[in-house]
Amino acid sequence: MASYLGSKASNVRGVISFVVILLTTGWLISIKSAESRTTTKFHQPESNCRKHSALITEYGGVGDGVTSNTKAFRSAVYDLSRVARHGGAQLIVPPGKWLTGSFNLTSHFTLYLDKDAVLLASQDESEWPALPPLPSYGKGRDAPAGRFASLIFGTNLTDVVITGANGTIDGQGSYWWKKFKKGELNLTRPYLIEIMFSHHVQIFNLTIKNSPSWNVHPVYCRNVIVQGLTILAPTDSPNTDGIDPDSCKNVRIEDCFIVSGDDCIAVKSGWDEYGIRFGRPTKHLLIRRITCISPDSATIALGSEMSGGIKDVRAEDITAIDTESGVRIKTSPGRGGYVKDIFVRRMNLQTMKYVFWITGNYGSHPDKLYDPKALPVIKNINYRNVVAKNVTMAANLDGIEGDKFTGICISNVNISLAKKAKKLQWNCTDVEGVTGDVSPPACALLPEKNADCPFPQDRLSIEDVPLKVCPPFRTTQYRV
Structure with a gap:
């Protein structure tokens, strides 16, 4: 399965159409001192571009793939943070291989990776600060003590952008996967990008x-846009989820191509008693035009950490190839919380184990302190307009005894079976709902009612938020 990585990576641009960034002309570059450091100041019509800008090389950065640049990145962000409130600041990473450990971002700030720029994550654990567990999780996921800070990290930020001319962030994860x-x-592995308690994140x-x-x-963010990402990992790499919106509000994820060893997109909101107590849901989430390859996991997972609740998720124009399932709901007694008002339409699936999968006995608890009587509420789950080919099993839908999952609606679905398909195509327990025009026919708990499952007609506010894009940067014009 790992062979997908090489074959798909070389054809990424042919698989998914990324956002076309309109370039503007007539811009000037002038250089002036800012707070005793040399920065580059851009003058041009767009009001959403940064006033102050600097190269990582101005802070001693060396792009040879060997020299550690952790100090350079930390110094650059600190220095630029002092002018960021006056028109915004930008740190430019030019072509090269820039080895670095974890560093923090600041508000009103853009991290820009130029074409052929590669951030290489250090494999020296001393360059990764230790952090306590997330309050909605209570424990680290790999080890209870806590976690390593992410490569690119920020908390309590306003207006932060991580972008580039399709530059690369390489986590060099094999070191961590082996351990x-x-x-x-002793600590949970670092993520590549984590932004906490922040708003207006792109x-x-x-x-x-x-x-x-x-x-x-x-995590714990609002007004988040994730767009035009190519995310690649060997399909046997552990827990390499693509994008995980977690206890977030107003999120847009679109135009991404993901090859993963775990769920391509995993929607979360906290773990058992910790998530229940923290009580922050993920809601008003739009996912569209996503292509996923993940033979052992879901295209979109809701949970399993969903104890703060997940509500109003809209997914459309989803493509999956050789992936375990389409949209999967994962929960368990002890989770509490809810997954409700989920709307999915226009899925195109090829070579799948399951099309529809709901798991009510997922387990995986942080400790023994959870309340097994904290039962989740799963209701108003809607799927429509699905085409799936080479499928092993149409649906495996398991609710919880005494806690039925209700309001399931599935309509206009055409599933073509694999040569070695299961004899039982629809396995349903402790669920209620209806279907309409579904082939092969659904189970008795989801009777044919000529259903036409809904999809919201209103727009989420995050749909109308533009990207903060600026003209392309030419490194030959920078003073280095």
Whole structure:
């Protein structure tokens, strides 16, 4: 399965159409001192571009793939943070291989990776600060003590952008995958991008690969856009989720191509008693035009950490190839919370184990302190306009005894079976709902009622938020 990585990576641009960034002309570059450092000031019509800009080389950065640039990145962000409130600041990473450990971002700030720029994540653990567990999780996922800071990290930020001319962030994850598989970790592996307690976050036009664990993790954020990402990991790499919106509000994820060892998109909101107590849901989430390859996981997963609740998720124009399932709901007694008002339409699936999958006995608890009587509410789950080919099993829908999952609606679905398909195509327990025009016919708990499952007609506010794009940068014009 890992062979997909090489074959698909070379054809990424042919598989998915990324956002076309309209370039403007007539811009000037002038250089002036700002707070005793040399920065580059851009003058041009767009009001959403940064006033102050600097190259990582101005802070001693060396793009040879060997020299550590952790100090350079930390110094650059600190220095630019002092002028960022006066028109915004931008740190430009020019072509080269820039080895670095974890560093923090600041508000009103853009990190820009130029074409052929590669951020290489350090494999020296001393360059990764330790952080306490997330409050909605209570424990680290790999080890209870806590977690390593992410490569690109930020908390309590306003207006932060991570982008580029399709530059690359390479997590060099093999070091971490080996330690995880051997049980040698004392802290949870780092993610590549994690932004916490922040608003107006944009991450777009990048290639991200080989993450130690999750790739992109906005958590406790609002007004988030993730767009035009190519995310690549070997399909046998552990927990390399693509994009994980977690206890976030108003999120747009679109035009991404993901090859993963875990769920391509995993929607979360906290783990058992910790997530229930923290009580922050993920809601008003739009996912569209996503292509996923993940033979052992879901295209879109809701949960399993969903104890703060997941509500109003809209997914459309979803493509999956050789992936375990389409949209999967994962929960368990002890989770509490809810997954409700989920709307999915226009899925095109090829070579799948399941098309529809709901798991009510997922387990995987952080500790023994959870309340097994904290039962989740799963209701108003809608799927329409699905075409799936070479499928092993149409649906595996397991609710919880005494806690039925209700309001399931599935309509206009055509599933073509694999040569070695299961004899039982629809397995349904403790669920209620209806279907309409579904082939092969659904189980008795989801009777044919000529259903036409809904999809919201209103627009989410995040749909109308533009990307903060500026003219392309020519490194030959920078003073280095």
